[in-house]
Amino acid sequence: MLPLYAVTLGLGALLLFWVQPMFSKMVLPLLGGSPAVWNIAMVFFQATLLAGYLYAHLGQRYLRPKRQAVVHLILLALAFSALPIAVAADLHPPNDGQPAVWLLVLLTLSVGLPFFALAATAPMLQSWFAYTGHRDAANPYILYAVSNFGSILALLAYPVLLEPVLTLGQQSLTWAVGFTLLALLIGACAWLLLRRYQSGGADQRALDEIGLSAQVDWPRRLHWLALAFVPSALLLGVTQHISTDIASAPLLWVIPLILYLGTYVIVFARRPVISRRVAAFIQVPMVIILALLFFWQIRYLRLVLPLHLTVFFFIALVCHGELAKRRPVPSRLTEFYLWMSLGGVLGGAFTALLAPNIFDTVMEYPLALVAACLLRPRLDQAPMTALKALPLAILVALLVLPRVAGYDPDDFDLPWLLLHLLPMALLAYGCRRRPLLFGLAIAAILSSGAYDDRSDEIAISRGFFGVNRVVARGSGDSSVLVFKHGTTKHGVQYTDPARQRIPLAYYHAKGPMGQVLLALDNRFDQVAVVGLGVGTAACYERPGRQWTFYEIDPLVVTLARDQGHFHYLTDCAPQARIVIGDGRLSLAREAAVGNNAPSFDLLILDAFSSDAIPLHLVTREALAVYLSRLAPGGLIMFHISNRHINLRPVLADLAADAGIVAYVQRNHPKGRDKYHYGSSWVAMARTARDLAPVLASAPAASPWKMLKAKPGRRVWTDDYGNLITITRTWSRWQGDQSVD
Structure with a gap:
């Protein structure tokens, strides 16, 4: 009997911790990578878990075991109406940028009932076990240890086994099979409970009497x-x-x-x-x-x-x-x-x-x-x-x-x-x-x-996306301000007014992005940048060029433009258009609305150098959005510098899948300019001829190299992604030569 209850609780916990990342990943392409999305989803799951515990408590308090079992089995049967779990097709995210209520409704309709049933299962089965007359019935809490072991198993299995092998659709079907098995196991537990409870007598009545007399x-x-x-x-x-x-x-x-x-x-x-x-x-x-x-x-x-x-x-x-x-x-x-x-x-x-x-x-x-x-x-x-x-x-x-x-x-x-x-x-x-x-x-x-x-700290702000800091570095003519998000540097600018228009860090003139902007200066009239940073790219301005920046964090916009610390935007491109929101969704939404959305000659995606990678920006569907907004002869630039993630294989597969060309450059500055940061960039274009001037502009020490897809490797889509295999640790272990 104890093994049956243990297996049932372990499976229930595994399904509980599996559904959370699975469904959150389903929603990601619809709402983007905002931490608000994750926070709202977490609040929903925690609140539903609490509601499940409340239901289990009320059931134990007001219902005899037989009725508890019947009610819970009915709840499980109703939960099957929501399987397999998927995003409701008739629900579309709002356009007002306030998706909280919509997301809560979506979560409730799509996953609410199965999750509620799972949440109630752990405490309810443990209370049932206490009535079985088993020798461990007086200590049903040992089953809580088993339940948490199942949760740990799910946490380990999802990124290592489930996500790399199964698409989201396949995960949903497999999860539904697991839920069906769980319902059968719960039915078996209920049958054993009723049989032992009806034939038991003294032990069960004594337990009830203890419950009535034990005051908390x-x-x-x-x-x-x-x-x-x-x-x-x-x-x-x-x-x-x-x-x-x-x-x-x-x-x-x-x-x-x-x-x-x-x-x-x-x-x-x-x-x-x-x-x-x-x-x-x-x-x-x-x-x-x-x-x-x-x-x-x-x-x-x-x-x-x-x-x-x-x-x-x-x-x-x-x-x-x-x-x-x-x-x-x-x-x-x-x-x-x-x-x-x-x-x-x-x-x-x-x-x-x-x-x-x-x-x-x-x-x-x-x-x-x-x-x-x-x-x-x-x-x-x-x-x-x-x-x-x-x-x-x-x-x-x-x-x-x-x-x-x-x-x-x-x-x-x-x-x-x-x-x-x-x-x-x-x-x-x-x-x-x-x-x-x-x-x-x-x-x-x-x-x-x-x-x-914190004597060198000039400004600090905190929001959904973490802590942003502006710190002072250097002295004299070399003094700079550095924008840091967590441990990642996102922009640098000289404090000397005479040098404030000089692009630094990842946009240094001798870096890959600087080479592109200088080599094709006369081709780029419409430029879009996903990921504002401190607006360094704006200082490659020339007459007639139109800049559009897409930034998901409003605090970054305030820091880069409005607080007087950084001057790239205000000095170089004061008329730049800034769109607050997820870059991919904003690009798609503008095209769908059809309000004269411009086609871009250059589209820069600079949202990957942070340690929280917005993976929905590097899928087949995402690249299709970028290409739909790209003018003839245009270029897409991906900034892929990252301490932990190797995006080269993903982008190589995407380019081959779309029938376009892709080249990568890893820039290793060897001069004394400490504000010229090493960086890796991938350039994509529809034809090799569109990239010819870029390839010719590279220094001999850092040439552009063609990215080649690996035969048989799965292309990332909104339905499939494999984070583990693009970590640098994994890539080195596999002997991948594309790791820097």
């Missing part, structure tokens, strides 16, 4: 809420921090989520591999070290990333361990999960929706760290004598790790460390058994900001 007061409920809130907030906070301030990479968000779910697997297991006491004591030195190093600009990612992830893991393990310790009797199980779910939803909403509107940096992360310290259990003595050496270990870590991790020795303030921060660290360690004092000590260390040197 409000302090206990609020404690459940807080213990679920903090790890959920910290999950998104640490993900945002490591992707914004350390190193963003594709699928990096999966690692914290797997660790988060893994802590549930550990604490609700029959025999946890890490005890509460061990987790609580390991948490102390890890949090102290992280707090002391939090604002150091350490470059050694192999140290910094594991440190953040390890601290997050032990914080989540401690909080979830306290949840497991405080779980109620089985007949209160669904209420327990309801409060856990509510805490998770509120924690996610705080980090994803509230924090970006009240903090200009990722402040929610250190706040969640402090809150986690306040929720520590009060433990009287350490589980092992070795922990008495932790103060010395902390000192050694503070003296050694920054140097090993690449921190600039000239900026290593040892006196400040020894006289100020080290005493605070020892004080925090001394307060480890008192959560309130320990939390306040960690807050004091974090708030000191001893290593947060």
Whole structure:
């Protein structure tokens, strides 16, 4: 019986975590790559999950097991009406740029009922198991560990197995088959429940009596809420921090989520591999070290990333361990999960929706760290004598790790460390058994900001797309302002007014894009750029040229044009047209409306150098949109410089599929101009003759090379894409010579 319930819950969790990325990917070509789309989808899924838990709780509270089973089987039958999952054909996105309500309606109609049924399955089946009379029925929470293991399996399987092999249509059909199998398994669980419940007697009546007499007061409920809130907030906070301030990479968000779910697997297991006491004591030195190093600009990612992830893991393990310790009797199980779910939803909403509107940096992360310290259990003595050496270990870590991790020795303030921060660290360690004092000590260390040197920061803004910074670099004639989004530089300009019209960075005159604009200067009357940056391209202006910039982030437009920091747009092309919105959708929408949409002689796509790649811009359907807006003899330029993604194979396949030509140039500047950034560009045109002047303009050291498609490799479409195989790590492992 236990294996049946375990397999059913594992499959349900796998389907639950599979449908979220699958359907979000279906919607992407309709609404573009706005983070608002992802946030709205996440809010919907979390709210529906909470609704499913509420339904399960009300069912357990007001219905006997037989009626619970009948009602849930009817719900599963109704959910089949929405299968296979697809975007409703008769729903079209609005043209007012406010798709929130439309997306919520689409999600509800397309996936709402199946997702709701899946969400309710986990708590309901665990409550059913408590009535079966099985020897483990008194502890149905072990099934929660199995459920979270299924979630982890889905997270690993989707990018590695499902996405590379199946199109979205095939995924939807396979998912429907899995849902059908799940319904059959739930039916089997219901049959066993009814058979055992009707023939059981004492055990079941005793369980019901415990449920009626076991009271759960409000302090206990609020404690459940807080213990679920903090790890959920910290999950998104640490993900945002490591992707914004350390190193963003594709699928990096999966690692914290797997660790988060893994802590549930550990604490609700029959025999946890890490005890509460061990987790609580390991948490102390890890949090102290992280707090002391939090604002150091350490470059050694192999140290910094594991440190953040390890601290997050032990914080989540401690909080979830306290949840497991405080779980109620089985007949209160669904209420327990309801409060856990509510805490998770509120924690996610705080980090994803509230924090970006009240903090200009990722402040929610250190706040969640402090809150986690306040929720520590009060433990009287350490589980092992070795922990008495932790103060010395902390000192050694503070003296050694920054140097090993690449921190600039000239900026290593040892006196400040020894006289100020080290005493605070020892004080925090001394307060480890008192959560309130320990939390306040960690807050004091974090708030000191001893290593947060923001003296060169000119401006900062934060929105749906992350944190934008303008920082000053250099001195004298070489002083510049740099626009950074997270860890990626998106534009540079001299501060000297006499040099402010000189294009720098990726648009340097000696770079690939500069070569094209200078070689074909008289051919480009209509130029479009997808991805504004700071508007550097505008300083290749000449009389009669019309510029159109497409930018998805309104804050970038404000920064590039309206705040007085950068002057490329205002000095070189003040009449440039700026369209706010997703580039692909805006180009298609203008053509569909037919309001004299111009054909472009040059279309520049500069939206790929960030670490969050808008993959819907490099599909067969996307290229068809670009070609429909391209004038005869026109060129399409893709800026593909990226630390983690190799887009050459994708673009080679797209060009071959469309019957056009494509060339790539990787520019390696060897001069002393430190503001001439190396970059990779792909040039596409309908015929090789259209590209002839461009090919001839390249220096001998950096020639343009033809991109050739690999026979048998699948072309990316809106229905198919494979992120794993275009990561540079994968490409090098496969021996792909196209990797820089």
